[in-house]
Amino acid sequence: MKLAVMMDPIAQVTYKKDSTLAMLWAAAKRGHELWYIEPDGLSLRAGETWARMAPLQVFEDPARWFELGEWIEQPLSRLDALLMRKDPPFDMNFIYATYLLERAEQAGVVVINKPQALRDCNEKLFATAFAECMVPTIVSSRSPELRAFIAAEKDVIVKPLDGMGGAGIFRLSAGGANIGSTLEMLTDMGQRPIMAQRYIPEISDGDKRVLMIDGEPVPYVLARIPQGDEIRGNLAAGGRGEARPINDHELRIAKRAGPELRRRGLLFVGLDVIGEYLTEVNVTSPTCIREIDAAYGFGIADKLIAAVEVRVQQQQLARCGL
Numbered sequence: 001m002k003l004a005v006m007m008d009p010i011a012q013v014t015y016k017k018d019s020t021l022a023m024l025w026a027a028a029k030r031g032h033e034l035w036y037i038e039p040d041g042l043s044l045r046a047g048e049t050w051a052r053m054a055p056l057q058v059f060e061d062p063a064r065w066f067e068l069g070e071w072i073e074q075p076l077s078r079l080d081a082l083l084m085r086k087d088p089p090f091d092m093n094f095i096y097a098t099y100l101l102e103r104a105e106q107a108g109v110v111v112i113n114k115p116q117a118l119r120d121c122n123e124k125l126f127a128t129a130f131a132e133c134m135v136p137t138i139v140s141s142r143s144p145e146l147r148a149f150i151a152a153e154k155d156v157i158v159k160p161l162d163g164m165g166g167a168g169i170f171r172l173s174a175g176g177a178n179i180g181s182t183l184e185m186l187t188d189m190g191q192r193p194i195m196a197q198r199y200i201p202e203i204s205d206g207d208k209r210v211l212m213i214d215g216e217p218v219p220y221v222l223a224r225i226p227q228g229d230e231i232r233g234n235l236a237a238g239g240r241g242e243a244r245p246i247n248d249h250e251l252r253i254a255k256r257a258g259p260e261l262r263r264r265g266l267l268f269v270g271l272d273v274i275g276e277y278l279t280e281v282n283v284t285s286p287t288c289i290r291e292i293d294a295a296y297g298f299g300i301a302d303k304l305i306a307a308v309e310v311r312v313q314q315q316q317l318a319r320c321g322l
Helices: 019-029 091-104 114-122 125-133 143-153 177-186 200-203 250-265 289-296 302-317
Strands: 004-009 033-037 040-044 048-058 066-068 074-076 083-084 111-113 137-140 157-159 168-175 192-198 208-215 218-225 240-245 268-274 277-281
Touching: 004 019, 004 048, 019 033, 019 048, 019 083, 019 289, 019 302, 033 111, 048 091, 066 168, 083 302, 091 111, 091 114, 091 137, 091 289, 111 302, 125 137, 125 250, 125 277, 137 143, 143 157, 143 177, 143 192, 168 177, 200 218, 208 250, 208 302, 218 250, 218 289, 250 268, 250 277, 289 302
Parallel strands: 004 033, 004 083, 083 111
Antiparallel strands: 033 048, 040 048, 048 066, 048 074, 137 192, 157 168, 157 192, 208 218, 208 268, 218 240, 268 277
């Protein structure tokens, strides 16, 4: 395949844990031609999506993990597949990128994950499609409604709908002194909706990341365990990662979500599970490949690239009317 990756600057990734690097290593080992695109490199010309891109080589070397060739501009239609690995925030620039990638998809490029699904499936809101797997949850910008939910549930987590890595997450208790100021800040004085969920005490055992490839769960998860008095298990917030076999609760949630993920063209997804409950569905740039594979050697990235190959083969057969 001619496979491009669209990602934040590759020079700035964290070498020891970056999941996109694992995907690129796997693709290179499988003999694919790699190209690199940064998010501001897309343009539209006469209805066709072009990109400023460079040939990419990757190395398993912490001192030199990539090398770029000469930058050129060419239509994305010259590619077979593209990995969209731009990190949140999910803002208008992200949405504009999905519009341009959708034009490339219409020209025959396999985009992972599907651009329409990236737009439609906000990582917090999309979890509510599986509400029976969640604790009581509300999304609102109205302080009275949020206050009533906190009073009813007693112990609540509130968070923005467009963040990542645990940013902007607060724990509020009924009768607490900082409810008003916290809600004012997160909702921008009632102008922006946020999510509130009943607190799940099992967070002490970890916020589990369940990776899904084409609707099927990887048989191992990463438990991200909060440290000290921190309420967040996210690795970016200082959580400790511990790989474990998938348990029955996580498998049940994965089986519930899997068919819908596949239907929407979400090839690689990370479900977040605390205790028995789903909390988020990560569709933009799921991580934790490296930590799980370091423990179990499952070859997650290799299986993902194999799934991309199948999608490309299916696309080529469809073009031939087969």
